[in-house]
Amino acid sequence: MPTRLVKVTPSKLSTWGSCRRRYRMTYLDRPAPPRGGAWAHSTLGAVVHAALRSFYDTAPPRRTVEAARVAVATAWSGEGFADAAQQARYRERAQDWVARYVTENDPTQVDAVGLERWVSAPVGTVVVEGRVDRLDSRRQPEAPEGEEVVVVDYKTGRRPLTEHDTRSSQALALYVLASRRTLRRPCRRVELHHLPTGEVHAFDHTAESLARQLARAEEQAAEIALHTDTLAAGADGDELFPASPGAQCSWCDLRRSCPEGRAAAPGLDPWAGLAP
Ligand code: SF4
Numbered sequence: 001m002p003t004r005l006v007k008v009t010p011s012k013l014s015t016w017g018s019c020r021r022r023y024r025m026t027y028l029d030r031p032a033p034p035r036g037g038a039w040a041h042s043t044l045g046a047v048v049h050a051a052l053r054s055f056y057d058t059a060p061p062r063r064t065v066e067a068a069r070v071a072v073a074t075a076w077s078g079e080g081f082a083d084a085a086q087q088a089r090y091r092e093r094a095q096d097w098v099a100r101y102v103t104e105n106d107p108t109q110v111d112a113v114g115l116e117r118w119v120s121a122p123v124g125t126v127v128v129e130g131r132v133d134r135l136d137s138r139r140q141p142e143a144p145e146g147e148e149v150v151v152v153d154y155k156t157g158r159r160p161l162t163e164h165d166t167r168s169s170q171a172l173a174l175y176v177l178a179s180r181r182t183l184r185r186p187c188r189r190v191e192l193h194h195l196p197t198g199e200v201h202a203f204d205h206t207a208e209s210l211a212r213q214l215a216r217a218e219e220q221a222a223e224i225a226l227h228t229d230t231l232a233a234g235a236d237g238d239e240l241f242p243a244s245p246g247a248q249c250s251w252c253d254l255r256r257s258c259p260e261g262r263a264a265a266p267g268l269d270p271w272a273g274l275a276p
Helices: 010-018 020-028 040-056 065-075 084-104 163-168 170-183 207-232 247-251 259-264
Strands: 006-008 112-123 126-139 147-155 187-194 199-204
Touching: 006 010, 006 207, 010 020, 010 170, 010 207, 020 207, 040 065, 040 084, 040 112, 040 126, 040 147, 065 084, 112 170, 126 170, 126 207, 147 170, 163 187, 163 199, 170 187, 170 207, 247 259
Parallel strands: 006 126, 147 187
Antiparallel strands: 112 126, 126 147, 187 199
């Protein structure tokens, strides 16, 4: 029998790797269990992503610092914040982040060939899918063929990032593979752009590093397919998809449907993830 291609997204694989109960509730249980309300830090991240998307969707001469600040104000949402005063503080902080970002990284030189672009391609035994924050066409000094596509991922979390985060990111590696096939262009460089610190961390994938990440994804996808089919055949869902209680349960959107998770970690205010 030919091998069945399994569709995977980086977030599916990440959820599978962190908690199988959460995977089942997110992707398999229907009707889907109710989710918790919005987190302020997630809203902040979504606002920054939306602002940068609209900013780079304009012609280069219009990509000014003021335009970046306006883009944040236009995209703003107060979901999850404690009150208007807290919203105002973080709106200004987000505006400062993007203002510094476009000051330190000349936006008129960015040739974005994809903004929140959906990429999808069969690779090995899986179909890799996902939405990439930005795909740049850029001349790489060591690329004799000319311009290559660069995968850019914006980050807004509290923790500063390192080159290791870029190198070890399964999501970025899978985006390289899917972008190559979707755009039919060379692609190997991945970059994490951390707005709170203004740092950019880059890594150039090799055939070996991509093969390692793909092999891991294929292994996870095969496990997911087997567990999904076994559940559909009538097996016990709690045994097949056990809970992984721990500190992560404080942040889980599905904790209200998970007694083990509620017992393992306390609930938090919706704004608890904001940097002080
Ligand atoms: S609350 Fe914890 S154990 Fe329960 S689904 Fe969420 S992450 Fe998994």
